[in-house]
Each structure stands twice: as C-alpha cells, then as structure tokens.
Amino acid sequence: MGKSSSLQQKMTSTFFLIGRVILLIPLFSAEECVICDFFVLVGEPTAISCPIMTSPVLHSDYNLTWYKNDSATPITTERHARIHQREDLLWFIPATLEDSGLYECHIRSLNHSNKKSINLTVFKNDNGSCFNGRMKFEQKVMSTHTGKIICPDLEHFKNEDNNQPEVHWYKECKPGFLEDKRLVLAEGAKAVLIYNASVQDRGNYTCHMVYTYMGKQYNVSRTMSLEVKERPLQIKPEFIYPKNNTIEVELGSHVVMECNISSGINGLILFWQVNDEDVDSFDSTYREQFYEEEMPHGLAVSGTKFTISKVKAKDYAHKFFCHFIYGSQQFTAYIKLERPAQNIQGYLIGGAVSLVFLIFFALCIYKIFKIDIVLWYRDSCHPFLGKKVSDGKIYDAYVLYPKNRESCLYSSDIFALKILPEVLERQCGYNLFIFGRDDLPGEAMITVANEKIRQSRRVIIVLVPEPSCYSILEDVSEKQLAMYNALIQDGIKVILIELEKIKDYATMPESIKYVKQKHGAIRWTGDFLERSHSASTRFWKKVRYHMPSRKNGSSSGLHLLPRDFSSP
Numbered sequence: 001m002g003k004s005s006s007l008q009q010k011m012t013s014t015f016f017l018i019g020r021v022i023l024l025i026p027l028f029s030a031e032e033c034v035i036c037d038f039f040v041l042v043g044e045p046t047a048i049s050c051p052i053m054t055s056p057v058l059h060s061d062y063n064l065t066w067y068k069n070d071s072a073t074p075i076t077t078e079r080h081a082r083i084h085q086r087e088d089l090l091w092f093i094p095a096t097l098e099d100s101g102l103y104e105c106h107i108r109s110l111n112h113s114n115k116k117s118i119n120l121t122v123f124k125n126d127n128g129s130c131f132n133g134r135m136k137f138e139q140k141v142m143s144t145h146t147g148k149i150i151c152p153d154l155e156h157f158k159n160e161d162n163n164q165p166e167v168h169w170y171k172e173c174k175p176g177f178l179e180d181k182r183l184v185l186a187e188g189a190k191a192v193l194i195y196n197a198s199v200q201d202r203g204n205y206t207c208h209m210v211y212t213y214m215g216k217q218y219n220v221s222r223t224m225s226l227e228v229k230e231r232p233l234q235i236k237p238e239f240i241y242p243k244n245n246t247i248e249v250e251l252g253s254h255v256v257m258e259c260n261i262s263s264g265i266n267g268l269i270l271f272w273q274v275n276d277e278d279v280d281s282f283d284s285t286y287r288e289q290f291y292e293e294e295m296p297h298g299l300a301v302s303g304t305k306f307t308i309s310k311v312k313a314k315d316y317a318h319k320f321f322c323h324f325i326y327g328s329q330q331f332t333a334y335i336k337l338e339r340p341a342q343n344i345q346g347y348l349i350g351g352a353v354s355l356v357f358l359i360f361f362a363l364c365i366y367k368i369f370k371i372d373i374v375l376w377y378r379d380s381c382h383p384f385l386g387k388k389v390s391d392g393k394i395y396d397a398y399v400l401y402p403k404n405r406e407s408c409l410y411s412s413d414i415f416a417l418k419i420l421p422e423v424l425e426r427q428c429g430y431n432l433f434i435f436g437r438d439d440l441p442g443e444a445m446i447t448v449a450n451e452k453i454r455q456s457r458r459v460i461i462v463l464v465p466e467p468s469c470y471s472i473l474e475d476v477s478e479k480q481l482a483m484y485n486a487l488i489q490d491g492i493k494v495i496l497i498e499l500e501k502i503k504d505y506a507t508m509p510e511s512i513k514y515v516k517q518k519h520g521a522i523r524w525t526g527d528f529l530e531r532s533h534s535a536s537t538r539f540w541k542k543v544r545y546h547m548p549s550r551k552n553g554s555s556s557g558l559h560l561l562p563r564d565f566s567s568p
Contacts, residue, residue, distance in 0.1 A: 035102070039121040039135045045093040045211060045218045047156040050105035051116050053088060062109035066090045069102055080214070089156065094218055095122045130173040130206055131223035140227045147197040151190050151207035151222050164188055165209040165220075172203055199228050237263030237326050239333045240301070248340035253311050257335050259322035260303030270304040270324045279320070285309055311337065371545045378549045394455040396430040396548055397495070401462035403436055411499050412464050415524065419533060420460070427535040428544060432460075453492065457548045460495045461515070465502045495546045496521035522546070 033051065040046035050064060066075040066085045077085050083092055083099065092099055100122045106115045123135045141147025151167060158164055167189040171177040178185065182195045194201055208221045240260045249255050259270050272279040272288055279286040287307040294300055304322070308315060319334040366373060401416035417437055424430040432438075433452045439445075453459060494515045501523060505513050522542045535544065 035117045035119050037119050037121065039123055040092065040095045041132070041135075041221060042097055042122050042124055043094050043218075044220055045091065045157070045213065046095055047086075047089040047091050047153070048103070048118055048120065049089055050107065051118075052105065052107050052114050062107055062112070064088050065106045065108075067104045067106065070104065075103075092120075093213055095120075097122050097124075130170065130208075130221070131204060136204065136223045136225040138227070139224050140229055141194065141197045141201075143197055143199065143228050143230050145197060147194040147201070147226075147228070148186070149192040149194070149205050149224050149226055150187075151224070153222070154190050154207075154209070154220075157209065157211045157220055159212045164190075165211055167207050167209045170206045170208065173206065197228050199230070202226055202228050237261045237268055237302075237324065237331075239322075239331070242322065242333045242335045244334055246336040246338050249311050249337050250340060251311055251313065255308045255311055255337070257306045257308075257320060258303060259306070259333070259335075260301055261324055261331075262301055263326075268302045268324055268326065270302060270322055272304065272306045273321045273323060274318050279306055371541050374545055375541060391457070392455075393457050394431070395433040395452065396456070397424070397432050397458040397460045398453050398456035399432055399434040399460045399462070401434075401436070402464055412462055415497075415499055416462050420462075422533050423535050423540050424543070424547070427533075428547075430547060456492065458493050458495055458546070460497060461512070463496060463498050463502060463508075463512070463521070465498075465500050493546065494519050495543065497543070498523045500524070 036051050038046070038048050050066075053064075067073070068075060068083075075083060075085050075090065079086060082094070083090070085091070090103060090105070100120055103118045103120060104115050105118065107113070121135070123132050125132050137152055139149060154164070154167070168175070169178060169185075169189075169192060177183065178192070182197075184193045184195070185191070186193050190207075192205065204223055204225055206221055206223045208219065211218045211220045238261060240262050242257075242259060247255075247257070257272075259272065261268065261270065269290065272286075274282045279288055285308070287309070289305045289307075290302075291304070292300065292302045302324070306320065306322075316337050316339060319336045321332050321334045323330055323332050325331075399416055399420060401412045403413070416434060421432060421434070421437075425432055433456060435449070435452075439448050439452075496512075496516055496519065498521050502508075502521075505516055508516075522539065525539050526537065534540070
C-alpha cells in the first residue's frame with residue numbers, strides 16, 4: 001500500500017510539473033525573439049502586431065506607438081495612408097518591396113515600458129508559382145491522426161461590414177484537392193481538417209481571399225508547408241542505464257546517479273528504492289528528480305536523477321534499485337557504490353620518471369667526477385688494494401721519454417727523472433721502470449725494452465713538441481719496433497703525456513699516431529716547481545686514473561738518484 005501510494009504521488013507530481021511547463025510556453029514564446037520576423041507578398045495588405053502585447057505584466061492602461069528604422073517620428077494614424085497605425089496594429093495596404101526593413105513598437109504604461117523590433121520582409125512569388133518556397137508557414141501533423149491546416153492571421157481582415165471574406169484553398173497552386181472526403185473545411189473555411197492523415201498529404205497549401213478596404217479590393221494569401229510525421233512504433237521500454245553495474249566513488253564525495261529508459265511511450269515513471277524503501281525515506285539527505293525528453297522518430301526517454309550530497313560509509317553496503325512499471329510488470333536495475341581502487345599508475349609513472357632522472361643525474365655526476373670516484377674507490381673500497389699482484393708483472397709502468405739533446409729543452413729529463421718518480425713512486429707507491437734511469441750500462445737496448453715492457457702493466461710515453469727531439473727515437477728503430485710489437489701483441493695500455501700542447505702529430509712516428517688515436521693523451525698543465533708535485537692535482541689524478549690500482553706508500557726496489565739538472 002505504501003509503495004503504491006508513493007508511486008501515485010510521484011505520478012501526480014510529475015504530471016502537474018509537465019502541465020505547468022506546457023502552460024508557460026505560450027506566455028514567453030513571443031518575448032523570446034530579439035527581432036521578430038514577419039513576411040508578406042508584395043501588393044498584398046498585412047497587419048503586424050506587437051509581440052509585447054502578450055506580456056502578462058502589461059498594465060491595462062498603456063500607450064502603443066510604432067516607429068520605422070529607429071526614427072523619432074511615429075508612424076501616422078491616418079487611415080488613408082498606405083502605412084498607418086490602426087489601434088495597436090501596423091497596417092500596410094498594400095505592402096511594397098521598399099517596405100522591407102525594421103520597425104519598432106513602443107509600449108508605455110504606469111508600471112511598464114518596453115520596445116520590440118520587428119523585421120518585415122516583402123517578397124515576390126517564385127516564377128510560375130502562387131507562393132515563395134522560402135516564405136511559408138511550417139505545420140506538422142501525425143500520420144493516422146486527424147490533422148489541421150490553419151490559415152494564420154485572417155482575423156484582422158474583415159470587410160467594412162465586419163464580415164470575414166470568403167476563403168479559397170489550393171494545394172500546390174491547384175484547386176480541387178478538397179474533393180477528397182478525408183479533407184473538410186472548418187472554422188469558417190479558415191482551416192482544413194485532414195482525417196487519417198498520411199504521407200501523401202504532405203505539400204504546400206495556400207489559402208486566398210479578397211479583402212476590401214476604402215472601396216478597393218486586395219488579394220490576401222498565406223502558404224503553409226505541411227509535414228506528416230510517421231507514427232512511431234510501439235517500443236517496449238528498456239533500461240538505457242543502469243544495467244546492474246557498480247561505480248567507484250570517494251568517501252564524502254558528491255554523486256549523481258541517473259536512471260533512464262527508452263520507449264515510444266510518454267508518462268512512464270521511474271523511482272529509486274533501497275532496502276524496499278523510497279530513497280528519500282531511507283535517508284532524508286537523498287534527492288530524486290524525474291525528467292522526460294522527446295527524441296527523434298517519436299522515441300521518448302524517461303529518467304530520474306538520484307543525488308547523494310555526501311557519500312557515507314553505509315552507502316557502500318547497499319544496492320540502489322531503479323524501478324519502472326509497464327503493464328502488469330515491474331522492471332528493475334541497480335547501481336552499487338564501491339571505493340575506488342588505488343591508482344598506482346601515477347606512482348609508477350612518477351617512479352619511472354624519478355628513476356630516469358636519477359640515472360641521468362648519476363651519469364652526469366659520474367661523467368664529471370668519474371676520475372675522483374674511481375680514485376676514491378681504489379683508496380677506500382677496493383678489496384685488493386695493498387695486496388701483491390699475481391699477474392707476473394714487476395713494474396706498474398714502463399716510462400719512455402725523449403732524452404735531452406742540445407736542440408731540446410731540459411723539460412723532458414726533469415719531468416721523467418724527477419717529477420714523475422716523486423709523485424707516482426714516492427707519493428702513490430707505484431713501481432716504475434724509467435729508461436735511462438733503471439737500465440744498466442752495456443745492456444742491449446732492444447732486449448731491455450722487450451723484457452721490461454712485458455714485465456710492466458702500463459707504458460708511459462712522454463712527448464714534447466720539438467721534432468728534433470724524436471731523432472733519438474728514430475735512431476733506435478730496433479727499440480721502437482720491439483716496444484710497439486709488445487704493445488700490439490700483448491695489449492698493454494699506453495699513457496701518452498704531452499709536456500706541451502702538440503698541435504700537429506704529422507711529424508710524429510706512426511706508432512705514436514696510432515697510440516694517440518687509440519688512447520688519447522694527457523697534457524701536462526703544471527710547472528717544475530714543488531707545488532706541481534702533489535698527487536691531488538687534476539693532472540696527476542688523470543695519470544693515476546689510467547694507472548693500475550696500487551696502495552699508497554713508498555715503493556720498494558732499487559732506483560737511481562736523479563742527477564742534478566742545474567749542472568751542465
């Protein structure tokens with residue numbers, strides 16, 4: 001009983017709402033146009049009414065005046081004038097092509113003042129036709145129903161004896177169509193009734209009469225374009241949404257759930273329930289709103305919106321059912337709320353972007369501080385630092401430099417015999433074999449070179465830019481051949497040190513060019529003072545980076561004392 005009563009209340013409320021909407025439409029339709037359009041055939045009279053006259057707020061005591069094209073001069077009220085105001089109407093007897101344009105009606109009363117613009121179009125008929133295809137009144141009827149074609153605005157055209165002139169009808173400019181028994185004149189011939197209308201009744205209908213004014217006769221005609229709409233098929237209503245589905249909503253959020261059905265039937269009422277109770281009875285904060293919309297081809301969509309202003313924890317435990325009754329059957333669908341699953345996609349994307357950025361940042365840091373990082377790792381973390389190397393090698397590096405001649409500076413001897421041992425041997429603990437310091441007199445150079453290079457983990461070659469200083473290397477071609485055979489065959493890493501910038505390697509031996517191209521070179525940027533003898537300077541860090549791992553400390557072994565370079 002409670003459910004039936006509730007449904008009856010919903011239906012009564014809904015029909016009342018629909019009735020109110022229908023009643024309001026004619027009250028505001030005339031006010032909706034910003035500039036209202038009128039049209040008339042050239043040579044025919046017409047009477048234009050002011051759209052404001054339909055306003056419900058218009059006081060009974062008012063004054064109406066017509067103007068043309070924003071003119072400050074009112075249109076005359078002389079009845080003999082071709083264009084004049086008679087009572088509240090603006091008359092054109094007859095209209096000419098030059099009359100096309102804008103006109104304004106001004107209404108003033110005690111409590112209201114307003115004006116409205118009207119656009120008048122004076123047209124000619126199409127060649128060979130009794131009407132203009134663009135200047136027609138559109139009218140529609142439903143097939144299989146009784147339709148009516150109305151000749152509009154004829155109430156103003158009464159003869160001087162106050163009688164309506166006789167009206168004649170034409171279809172596509174031809175008389176005789178009224179011989180069809182389904183068509184009957186009505187309302188004093190101002191309308192034509194069509195019984196059991198069909199698509200064959202579509203077309204252009206013209207009403208015509210003769211209007212007499214001031215002793216002169218004028219033709220008055222109107223053309224109506226009739227469209228016959230097919231009667232829609234009776235479609236069984238069915239749910240568009242929901243279809244027993246769930247939606248994800250956050251706790252405390254605002255939710256609007258919609259239920260709608262499609263059919264060819266108007267007036268079907270939908271209603272929501274939860275736990276067999278109407279939603280507004282279950283929770284006073286719930287709101288329900290019914291609506292109905294007409295769709296193309298005669299279809300209709302009925303629906304209801306159910307609003308939860310703030311989702312509570314209890315709402316996740318229920319299903320919200322939408323019902324409608326068709327015939328003797330009740331149809332139901334539901335929506336269930338659930339908490340949204342955590343969206344990890346954002347975290348994954350953020351993590352991936354952060355990881356890429358971190359890797360890029362780490363690569364940049366490593367590229368910039370690679371040498372410092374490697375040297376720190378050797379000094380702090382390498383597990384084999386300080387242990388005896390078991391690769392069968394005796395020397396950490398074999399040092400080859402251009403020996404000093406009269407045509408060369410003393411820099412190569414000072415660097416190779418004094419500065420290089422000071423830093424790499426005494427400060428860094430490396431064991432070097434320096435040709436010219438550690439070889440014994442009388443030993444065959446090629447034999448010593450081959451043997452010592454094979455016993456070394458690196459080969460350090462000191463370069464200077466003076467071409468004449470390489471003659472010694474070229475004089476001992478056997479020594480070069482042995483050394484570079486060992487480099488190529490054994491794959492020993494070579495460290496090139498430029499004491500000064502060498503712009504062109506064209507004068508260098510081919511073996512030096514090969515090593516430069518393959519391994520590059522380190523340029524000496526210091527001087528021969530003691531401040532350049534620190535292993536922590538950038539130059540020495542580069543040299544140490546290319547050297548093998550070695551524990552800091554004094555090297556053991558026999559070393560020749562550097563000679564005094566200040567003496568001749």
